[in-house]
Amino acid sequence: MIGSALVSGLGLGSMYGLLALGFYVTYAVSSTVNFAQGSSMMLGAVFAYTFAVKLGWHFIPAAAMALVLCALYGLVVELAAVRPFARRGSNAWLMATVALGIVADNTVLFTFGKEPRGFVLPWASEGLAVLGIHVSKMQLAIPAFGLGLAAVLHWFARRTKYGKAMLAVVQNADAARLMGINVPLAIMAAYALSTAFAGAAGIMIAPLFNVHSDMGTLFGLKAFAVAILGGITSAWGVMLAGLLFGLVESLITAFLGSSYTQILTFTLVIVALAVVPNGLFGRAELKKV
């Protein structure tokens, strides 16, 4: 029972982590986030389903095209729902990103259809026995992909010129601009990357779940809790918090029953944040006055 719960928790936790990485990327560069990350995730699944199932493309080009479209959607989020407000020092981007997510959900509802569809990838649901526990290939692929992505992000931010440039933007946008960094471009790139991550999460979860317009809502909410829990300023922290959240959720269900899952999981989040206000792996920001 523990083995199955651990595999299940790691799979779900990686999905939360992947979505939460999207929060990390934009927050690290601009101190803003797309609150409707769940909608971006849903778009990834819907685009991939449309190309792979309705149009009959091979899975790889279908997924690639879906990611490109998700990245473009990220640009729209930044240009329409974040920049006009952030530029004026307003926090209205909070509501604007939520509103844009609702627009995306409903547009999909009317174009894709109201009935959930099954995205069957036979190779993804093929089972393997690992240490006597049955797991599907996709359940193994999701944590591997999530952790790999967190590693790449960490390396990119800390070791590359472009990564350092992006981090410089949030520390002092004016100084970064004077140093020749294209600040608006860096923020746009962060949003494109953020929605592409969410899209990747959507594509990977689709074969395990069903594809429909509101499939990302609950995920988006939990991912935000994960981002805060991990300390939104650390890629590793966010990913690890995702895994932790998924594992705790799964183990509570396995040992205490599903009635307690949401009550205890979110209570633990509150307790954790009360004890460590900057998140489990975050650092307090220094503000010079």
Next chain:
Amino acid sequence: MIRLLFVALSLAAAAPAWAQQTIKIGLVTALSGQSARAGEAITRGLQVAIDEINAKGGVLGRKLELLRRDDESIPAKGVIAARELYFKEKVAVLIGGLDSPVALAIVPIANENKLPFMDPWAAGTPITKNGAKDNYVFRVSAVDELVDRAMLQYAQKTHNARKPGMILVNNPWGESNEKGLTAALAEKKMNAAGIEKFEGNDVDVVPQLSRLKSAGTDVLFLVGNVGPSSQVVKSLDRMGWMPPIVSHWGPAGGRFTELAGPSAKNVHFVQTYSFFGNQSPVGQKVLKALMAKYPDIKGAGDVTPAVGVANAYDAMMLSALAIQNAGSTDGRKVRDGYYKIGRYEGLIKNYDKPFTPENHDALTENDYVWAQFIDNQILPVGMHK
């Protein structure tokens, strides 16, 4: 020119008069979302019955007219639609309630305002057994407490169940069945191996199923609509655990095979009717009418979910008889009209006094059949070799 204008005005004035002459039948059901197919099936059953009645001159000399509203499986939307149909459109009978939570939300409106409400799908026990002194709610469908007894009976007979476990969707419908299944087990001095709940949008039900597995479950009782049920089947696949699954009829409401994958066929679920096999003269007539009206229906396999069509057809026919017996569309008289129905040769069965003041459910556990999905068709269990 003036004459043309006069003719146009006369026609415009005549239109409302014609409209008033129809007897309006309201339908509140899910026409979108996971249960959209079931809502469409109910529509088709009602429409075929209405066409048949209208072809014979209607009821009380007036044609019947169907008005549909989409509740999106959301109780609040169902209540708004029910109020509009009852009070603005003045429907004689409101038919509806694909989802038990929606039906349960409409029940008080019907009873408080003394307006007939006919349920052709939602199986929640308290829908008809609602405790109201003056009960205006009738049903031609399965009833949870009877289905639960039938599920246990089937599990024992077919799978020799000794320690069944329950995996139930976490909503009022799941709760209603938890009570019913627990009572059915208690009657036979049995206990459940475990009772687990899951959310309708849960991706992974493995932790709950692992608990049931380690508790020694030998047969799974499943209660959930299409989407949630498919998540249970996919989770079982991932676990590599294949216990017999005896289910309420939730999987019948949509693209179950597409959503659940090849293991969809392992789920045996309750139905009230199947258009496969030898059909009664009424069955042949209804199938012929469906094929003539809907181009996508080429045979029995395309009438899906069959229970939606069959229940709705009989519900409409019995409601028409009630209006006929009432001699008017007054709510109280129509309610009493249901009690006056005697023998009626229906699609699901031959009814004989289907409703009394004590019993508002026309079907009993003897009217259930067991079915499974083979590809995209719902076939009686055992028909596919």
